[in-house]
Amino acid sequence: QKEVEQNSGPLSVPEGAIASLNCTYSDRVSQSFFWYRQYSGKSPELIMSIYSNGDKEDGRFTAQLNKASQYVSLLIRDSQPSDSATYLCAVSPSNTGKLIFGQGTTLQVKP
Amino acid sequence: GAVVSQHPSRVICKSGTSVKIECRSLDFQATTMFWYRQFPKKSLMLMATSNEGSKATYEQGVEKDKFLINHASLTLSTLTVTSAHPEDSSFYICSAGQASSYNSPLHFGNGTRLTVT
Numbered sequence: 001q002k003e004v005e006q007n008s009g010p011l012s013v014p015e016g017a018i019a020s021l022n023c024t025y026s027d028r029v030s031q032s033f034f035w036y037r038q039y040s041g042k043s044p045e046l047i048m049s050i051y052s053n054g055d056k057e058d059g060r061f062t063a064q065l066n067k068a069s070q071y072v073s074l075l076i077r078d079s080q081p082s083d084s085a086t087y088l089c090a091v092s093p094s095n096t097g098k099l100i101f102g103q104g105t106t107l108q109v110k111p
Numbered sequence: 112g113a114v115v116s117q118h119p120s121r122v123i124c125k126s127g128t129s130v131k132i133e134c135r136s137l138d139f140q141a142t143t144m145f146w147y148r149q150f151p152k153k154s155l156m157l158m159a160t161s162n163e164g165s166k167a168t169y170e171q172g173v174e175k176d177k178f179l180i181n182h183a184s185l186t187l188s189t190l191t192v193t194s195a196h197p198e199d200s201s202f203y204i205c206s207a208g209q210a211s212s213y214n215s216p217l218h219f220g221n222g223t224r225l226t227v228t
Contacts, residue, residue, distance in 0.1 A: 032216075034216050034217075036219075041224075042221070042222070043117075043204050043219040043220060043221050043222040044155070044204075044219050045219070046216050046217075046218065049216045088154065088155070090217075097143050097145075097160075097208055097217075098145055098157055098160055099145070099157070099206075099217055100157065101147075101154045101155045101156075101157075102154060103153065103154040104154050
């Protein structure tokens with residue numbers, strides 16, 4: 001089992017819709033969870049971090065964490081064509097500082 | 112916000128030569144930096160953890176004699192790909208988190224696209 005798993009997609013949504021991206025992880029003691037966005041040929045940029053169970057909202061983005069189910073998700077409201085990118089889920093094993101990445105989900109927002 | 116600078120952004124070298132990639136934290140001190148590589152349409156694979164003033168910690172399967180890491184100061188880590196071969200062609204990305212917390216998010220450099228001919 002991979003440490004961090006994501007559906008590679010592509011996930012296609014119409015402009016203005018909600019995009020839902022999911023991620024599961026295997027290390028039960030993981031403490032920190034991050035969502036990064038990566039455009040083709042570019043390095044990842046941080047979108048959200050979440051550390052405790054529940055929802056965390058930042059603008060059009062909402063991260064959801066359920067440690068019991070070892071599940072973290074990212075919702076993007078009012079999706080825009082500029083949101084089209086690969087979204088990487090990253091998990092930090094406890095107190096290591098390093099990040100383990102999922103394979104990424106490619107999101108396509110169609111005008 | 113935290114800025115990580117990586118240089119060069121792109122390099123082409125001949126098989127058998129060595130290439131050095133620099134990673135700098137511009138506005139914060141980083142006792143730890145991380146080196147990743149990414150193949151096309153694949154995710155980021157952690158290669159090693161670079162520790163200021165001590166030896167790097169390599170992930171399983173990564174050759175430490177081939178990928179030399181030096182972290183001589185709190186703001187600079189270098190990755191040297193020695194005796195490069197075409198299969199080393201990849202996108203190499205460094206990252207750093209602020210030293211105050213292991214839980215702080217990592218910030219990434221812009222990456223170095225290495226092509227070995």
